[in-house]
Amino acid sequence: MSRIAVFPGSFDPFTNGHYDVVQRGLKIFDEVIIGLGINPNKTRYFDSKLMEEKIVEAFKGNSKVSVKTYSGLTAEFARENQAKYILRGLRNTTDFEYENTISQINRDLFEGLETVFLITSPEYAAVSSSVIREVHKFGKSPDKYLPYKL
Amino acid sequence: MSRIAVFPGSFDPFTNGHYDVVQRGLKIFDEVIIGLGINPNKTRYFDSKLMEEKIVEAFKGNSKVSVKTYSGLTAEFARENQAKYILRGLRNTTDFEYENTISQINRDLFEGLETVFLITSPEYAAVSSSVIREVHKFGKSPDKYLPYKL
Amino acid sequence: MSRIAVFPGSFDPFTNGHYDVVQRGLKIFDEVIIGLGINPNKTRYFDSKLMEEKIVEAFKGNSKVSVKTYSGLTAEFARENQAKYILRGLRNTTDFEYENTISQINRDLFEGLETVFLITSPEYAAVSSSVIREVHKFGKSPDKYLPYKL
Amino acid sequence: MSRIAVFPGSFDPFTNGHYDVVQRGLKIFDEVIIGLGINPNKTRYFDSKLMEEKIVEAFKGNSKVSVKTYSGLTAEFARENQAKYILRGLRNTTDFEYENTISQINRDLFEGLETVFLITSPEYAAVSSSVIREVHKFGKSPDKYLPYKL
Amino acid sequence: MSRIAVFPGSFDPFTNGHYDVVQRGLKIFDEVIIGLGINPNKTRYFDSKLMEEKIVEAFKGNSKVSVKTYSGLTAEFARENQAKYILRGLRNTTDFEYENTISQINRDLFEGLETVFLITSPEYAAVSSSVIREVHKFGKSPDKYLPYKL
């Protein structure tokens, strides 16, 4: 039986740190579905359609990775995609405390849905989407933090 | 002399974790006044009137617990209610850093107002109001995390 | 009924930070029993007999505070002294993570034994017994960090 | 190809928290080898032979779990057992900071050796081997924290 | 060559904690330029013009300290002012995790731009701008937390 994991996030934008977690996740799972979460109440900086294309481009040629947008509960998205696992990266203790809450609830609501964590590689741990938006907004290129060209 | 504590929060919604802290707080204090804080600049998800009713329902028959709404400084609310203590639960290090700041100021501004902490029971530590709102918004029942039925 | 709390520690030495927590604890409890824990497998720097005397001296005239030495489980010590509460100070997140573990077990082993936390006042939060031992060992006086003279 | 993970630790003793991580790890891996690490410079409280027997007993009938003792580097132990993964549980931020260091080095020294983390279930997060030793040393039974009888 | 540092922040308001970091920073740097960052998308509580005046007032007579407003990247602001250093205070672990991200990016984007940290003095570590706004909003004077009169 195939091991399918979803890798959820708002990916505004998708960074080298995210890319690293997906690549390493492929050593554990047979398939990783990147779930680009759309929150209607939150304004994005990078358009979700554009981002979806960029992620597709970043993983071109890798049939084990796909991208889908979703709105709603991540756990629901996992179930709809027959995924028994949520893949997440941990950069620091703030991430840990946040994920601790979310993952327990997900396991609880959807029996057995396991969140599997990788610690972000040190060279990417300082890269956050919010900082990249800041850099981009003020006219600097953030390309060195991204697995594609903007 | 009676030991009165206030237990302040936005309670959007009031959870089993909050309920646990109040129940355990009653072993320390003679009376616990739940202070449902109203912030005019912040939109609630659950109506404050409804939430007040639900909290009353959860503690029905327990004369040592009451609920009041307030807007303004928590320390002021404590003083108006002759409370010398603020009761708070700590779930994790993020909570700790936040409470550290608030409690020092409260003690400073209102001489001797003490904030007394209990560590949230492990089975409730992962329950956060924001996750429950999320669950509810997408049509799942969060009743198992609440000391009343929605 | 009298609210009795134990305030356990190795107190090697007892500091102004400890003193502050006991004094503030007296606003919550009717009686605080300072429990100087003796661990036969661990070498102390300050003699436990001396430390006991110094703590007695620091609280002289305050009939609500007493000092006892004990070896064994803290929870057992609490029970032997009819204490339903353990009083503890929290200085930082490292303390929090440690106490989180201990307090859950104590509550679990001795039904209803509650650990009540105060956050150490900022001016004392940087004072640790280990740093004071260091200072003393190299011939500097640590008296300004202690509620008694060495 | 079979996905083999090692689950290393000193297991002094092996707790319900460890048991939980192994059971959940089996949803991800085809085989989990529990590695009981022997450190000649550190005195154990529970005999390693006894502990090995107890772990075997806890997983009796489960052919996907085995136990081995080892001394040396964990990464070396993983390699000798054809394991491409190290499985670890995270209870809190202190664990996270520790594992962050170790896992990066392991990945670095043994190219591609991935450490996969699960967050310990909340009901077990407060259980630590050191607290259990304390409880046992003073004559209380820690059986409720263990997946076997001592 | 003169060592110039910028001390950036939104300073809404500038507190005794900020003042303390600048004063101590002057022992390290020859000149500290306080950069009051203006974010057009974020509503301030205290007017930026007023705040600039108050900061000037607080450092009156000290020719090594100046104040400038800026919008844009902090690193850009540093470069425009020939500053090779960013000065920042750390109050707690939440601050640390945040600064960890920002400082790595700044060093990366502007080769060699170093962020130099001082740990906030304990008596000021609990003072946060957001708590002061709260206090002020409800009609209490926050003057004791500020190096000037409002």
Next chain:
Amino acid sequence: MSRIAVFPGSFDPFTNGHYDVVQRGLKIFDEVIIGLGINPNKTRYFDSKLMEEKIVEAFKGNSKVSVKTYSGLTAEFARENQAKYILRGLRNTTDFEYENTISQINRDLFEGLETVFLITSPEYAAVSSSVIREVHKFGKSPDKYLPYKL
């Protein structure tokens, strides 16, 4: 006037992470004195004489860096060397909580002795002396983590 900083540690061994902090510290200070602290009660893994030689070798040709061994208080060592600054690296929140305590005491005991922090570069943040000892003890070369050959 010359800005002199001490960079204290047990350096068992001195790592690339330490080297990085010293190099970056030289942008702030005119001179950095590496203080290899000798604790008579603690057994070293790497001989202190050897380590001193290796550090000298690592900074050969750089007249702004020197190495000295010392036992006693770090603050005393700073004073003896006319250093007004202690330079320290921060890798994570555990480091932060530890340094928070130490630096306040140092500033307190030796009026005005400032501890200046740099956040360790991400590529070195996972390198700890204790892990390197482990790696070396089991016969692996830790040279890639060191600014010299062992």
